[in-house]
Amino acid sequence: KQEVTQIPAALSVPEGENLVLNCSFTDSAIYNLQWFRQDPGKGLTSLLLIQSSQREQTSGRLNASLDKSSGRSTLYIAASQPGDSATYLCAVRGPGANNLFFGTGTRLTVIP
Amino acid sequence: KAGVTQTPRYLIKTRGQQVTLSCSPISGHRSVSWYQQTPGQGLQFLFEYFSETQRNKGNFPGRFSGRQFSNSRSEMNVSTLELGDSALYLCASSLGGEAYEQYFGPGTRLTVT
Numbered sequence: 001k002q003e004v005t006q007i008p009a010a011l012s013v014p015e016g017e018n019l020v021l022n023c024s025f026t027d028s029a030i031y032n033l034q035w036f037r038q039d040p041g042k043g044l045t046s047l048l049l050i051q052s053s054q055r056e057q058t059s060g061r062l063n064a065s066l067d068k069s070s071g072r073s074t075l076y077i078a079a080s081q082p083g084d085s086a087t088y089l090c091a092v093r094g095p096g097a098n099n100l101f102f103g104t105g106t107r108l109t110v111i112p
Numbered sequence: 113k114a115g116v117t118q119t120p121r122y123l124i125k126t127r128g129q130q131v132t133l134s135c136s137p138i139s140g141h142r143s144v145s146w147y148q149q150t151p152g153q154g155l156q157f158l159f160e161y162f163s164e165t166q167r168n169k170g171n172f173p174g175r176f177s178g179r180q181f182s183n184s185r186s187e188m189n190v191s192t193l194e195l196g197d198s199a200l201y202l203c204a205s206s207l208g209g210e211a212y213e214q215y216f217g218p219g220t221r222l223t224v225t
Binding site: 093 | 162170200221
């Protein structure tokens with residue numbers, strides 16, 4: 001069964017810093033990987049989707065990379081802002097599976 | 113384009129009762145998935161519907177059921193509620209293939225007392 005781990009569980013940084021969130025998964029036979037953010041008590045907002053054939057995706061200040069063979073993905077956030085404070089979740093989808101396997105998330109706090 | 117909508121947003125029920133939650137996907141999306149989120153277990157997959165057929169099911173008891181209508185709207189039902197069913201229930205929609213992005217609704221917060 002696919003297991004997804006996110007480290008660290010919580011991260012606090014001063015505004016303006018660049019930061020990296022990590023995601024690892026046990027079964028490298030994935031179809032794609034998706035990063036989400038979740039604000040307290042809210043639903044999930046999709047940030048980036050990386051297909052298994054891709055190495056990275058970028059959207060604004062966000063860059064996600066995927067190394068399928070090693071079972072790892074990173075989410076890089078440039079010039080962090082207080083509005084980036086949220087929980088960030090990664091999720092993978094395997095071949096033949098129509099569901100996402102989620103990590104436990106990294107709770108990010110950006111201090112003004 | 114309107115996003116995924118879920119109703120109601122909040123529910124308070126008593127143990128033993130049943131509840132029905134509703135999800136309207138993004139227009140044109142034919143796949144709807146349901147997830148349960150709790151502090152202890154995180155996000156867990158319940159089931160997925162595509163074109164009115166359940167395609168995939170997670171490891172939940174039979175008290176959890178769902179259906180999808182011809183307009184792709186979906187409902188999930190939980191019977192004989194237990195305290196442990198208190199959670200945020202999220203639905204996600206997509207075009208249906210494995211390569212497609214999943215878009216989530218705001219969730220329904222269910223509290224069982």
